[in-house]
Amino acid sequence: MFPVRRLIYVFGLYLILSVLGCADHRPKTLKVGYLDNPPYVYVDKQGEVQGLFPDVARIIANAMGYSTIRWVLLSPEHVVTALQQGRVEVVVGESIGNSQATKLCFSAPLIDTPISLLWRKEGSRYNPSISPFSQSLTFAVVRGSVGELLLRQRLADSRVVAVEDTALALLALRQRRADVLLLPRPSLDYVMKQYPQTYVSGDSAELMVYPNLAAFAFYPGNTLVQEWNTQQFVSRAKIKYALLEKGYVSLPLARFNAGCFVS
Template sequence: MPKRKRMMMTGALIFAMAALIAWGAFERRDQSFARLQRANVIHIGYAVEAPFAFLEAGDVTGAFPEIAKRVANALGIARIEWMQADFDALIPALEAGRIDVIAAGLFITQERAQRVAFSEPVIRVQQSLLVQKGNPRGLHSYQAAATRADVSIAVIAGAVEETILRQIGVPDAQIIVVPDALTGHVAVKSGMVDGLALSAPTIRWMALRSPLTSTEVAAPFEQPDLPFFKKIGYAAFAIRQTDRRLLSAWNRAQSDLMKEGDYLALLTAFGFDETELPENITTKELSM
């Protein structure tokens, strides 16, 4: 073997060994899970968007908080301190260290995966559209707003629906950003906007808890026709990228929970059904 080639192979081997040593040192320094165990408390952030997360009689509940409560218990962490925030403020709060986990039905996207570490997905949901009673504008897809300049659609700030509308080609002037689902619902009822783009479970929950007398779900509804949409709608918990040990422990406990017989019952209590259980797909595949 030529001397130059031997030197190159030796250099590559040394680099690989150094990388492994550095990673091992990082893993040893990662006290994210141990720190929470010692403190016996975990800080979890959420945004009000039922049925993913909301307040009821002063208690934080919803599909994601209830899953989080069971996971925290399985991890041996007795106390949860909740922090409510606007949806688009949750990732900055996580990055700043004010919370340890986001439990808000956050969809896994490539963009978000550059900022947070996602758990494995716990549900997969479809898109929907809330419109005025009788659907006077005849809206049956998000694409309709891209072809009609007189149609305006509300989206929750920081939610994936805003990205979908922009990808479809809806002009910025027709996308009305609101802070939460309740504000969007009011905007549709009052006629300020023609529709509210939301996940199907959120709109089903609105109808379940408070009959939609002046609004309704657009039906039929055509799902967005986008290449990346097949990976959209998988929701998970979010953890800081540096907290690898916490992520690993969380995923183990979450996986055990999802294998339990009452996991589906936990979800159906909040309006989800078996069709919204995640398929056999990983967060890594969804983030690529």
């Protein structure tokens, strides 16, 4: 009887371990938050989330063993709360210097895009040969962005029109509630492709000196950021190629897996 009982015990243990093994390898879903901000992140005509950062997020999530991503659209003011409450585990394409930066934990930065200017081709009061800050202009900017922080440091609040997204900033420009729009260069390039006859874009030496590092955001204390950084480094060749396909150059990815990035 002893061998039979032992056989039953071994077989039962095998079944338990098999079930546990299946549980460990069941498909995993990563909850990723995003803000509508083309070309960084946008939804295409098929309803799929696309853009610079979703492409990279898919590469890293796949390397980490996630089989699917559940995309969650967020507004800027809900990013921290969504991460804190676990509605999302990571948010794509956040600027490290934005107004909520002190409440977030960032991965190693992926790209650095300069802040540039956009203005109306017809009837604009902006003179690009003179510093924009020395002119009596009103500036439109996305709320919470690095651009808004720069403007608040230099100008009176009455000269800053802060709105929720790029579409509303363009509306402020069209309605002449603002003379100039501040956006990262990729966002301005995206707008110029859509409205080449309506707007003019350009850089300002005063803005070029400010870094605008973009990365993935986590809630402080979430250890997922360490593995994310590791896989971002391991997958750096794929990431570099994915960004080059869209015309952008990634920052040199040093081995960085100690947790939150500090600029």
